Amino acid sequence: MTIRIAIGCHSYVLGEGLKKLFKDDEGTEIIGIFDEGIDLKEIIKLQPDIILADLKIFRTFPESVPTDTVKILLISDDSWISEVERQLPELLLRGVCGILPPDADSDMLKKAVKIIYSGELWLDRKLLKNILYNVTSMEKKIDLTKKEKEIVSLICNGCRNKEIAQRLDISEQTVKSHCNRIYKKVGVSDRLQLALYTHKLWPGHI
Template identity: 60%
Template structure:
């Protein structure tokens, strides 16, 4: 499910540091901040990163459609800007959303945090994050990962509820669940088990259906909460 970073950060589904291939085009980033000067400050923090290209800065009053119109890969937005985004934003675009926490971060309820993730937010950076983590989180969510700090993850764990029922998984499915909870991606699982990536995807779909979840995050949360025989270290969160 993830690895601890700097003692308190979790990058879900990232067993190793995220590194962009050398041949990859720069990640196109749009920044949305209530205060335009803060947006410029974030841009300066990212300027020395060759793998990231800031293509636009938006401030208060910016419409979500304006942001996605310039076709960024990742949008870095603060809570002031994010609260104006439509509820169905994830269905309107493939842009990955990374929320940059400010002083209102700690006032956001656990339910709201869980809703944000379930509706498509790819990452949330707490106010204490530095430029190193900003860059790392941007690369991680661009690569399809979910980026949450430990406290946020625990809040989501406490909020999410599942009904416990008897679930019968094959040995192959159990092995895949174990690898998913350790943070391995489909391609890595395929290599580890010497099977095709398509076979892994088929297994995952059957597992999701049996467990009654829709994605890797929910599966890992289910395992953490309802299968106590699975160790805490396997999901990357300490007791």
């Protein structure tokens, strides 16, 4: 199935450059390039699966982005990466499913697109450091087993179920069962909410 991508860029040159990166990728289709002068509703009508946007463009988006039908992948640069770190929980709540670091190459870009299209979260490991799970704080609030703590730490390091299973030498189904119990104990329903919960435990670290 082809992944439909709309590119939102304040720079025409950058937008065209991003488009060329996907030129020979049979699994994706660039359906348009837009800037801050375009109403997001018009872009949504094109039915993109993913909107690839820089922060300047993202700031023009309304609060009510239909996150059930479209996912947002942010392109970062050195001038505002620290701002992203501070606003990460808000960005996630507004539909951002991935953030590319300033030094991302074409391979990382394509991988990020596939990951978030599959329903996973894509964050640079430098950003993930700022939302690592604080096990000590968690212990005071929630009674997690040693295995559950290991899984939480791996989740917050960006590991998917398959990788967690390999690292802990357990089956993917066992990982899923552990995750469901963790979500129930913490009071969340998915990995994204778990990351946001971590942010609450570490105020000022993001």
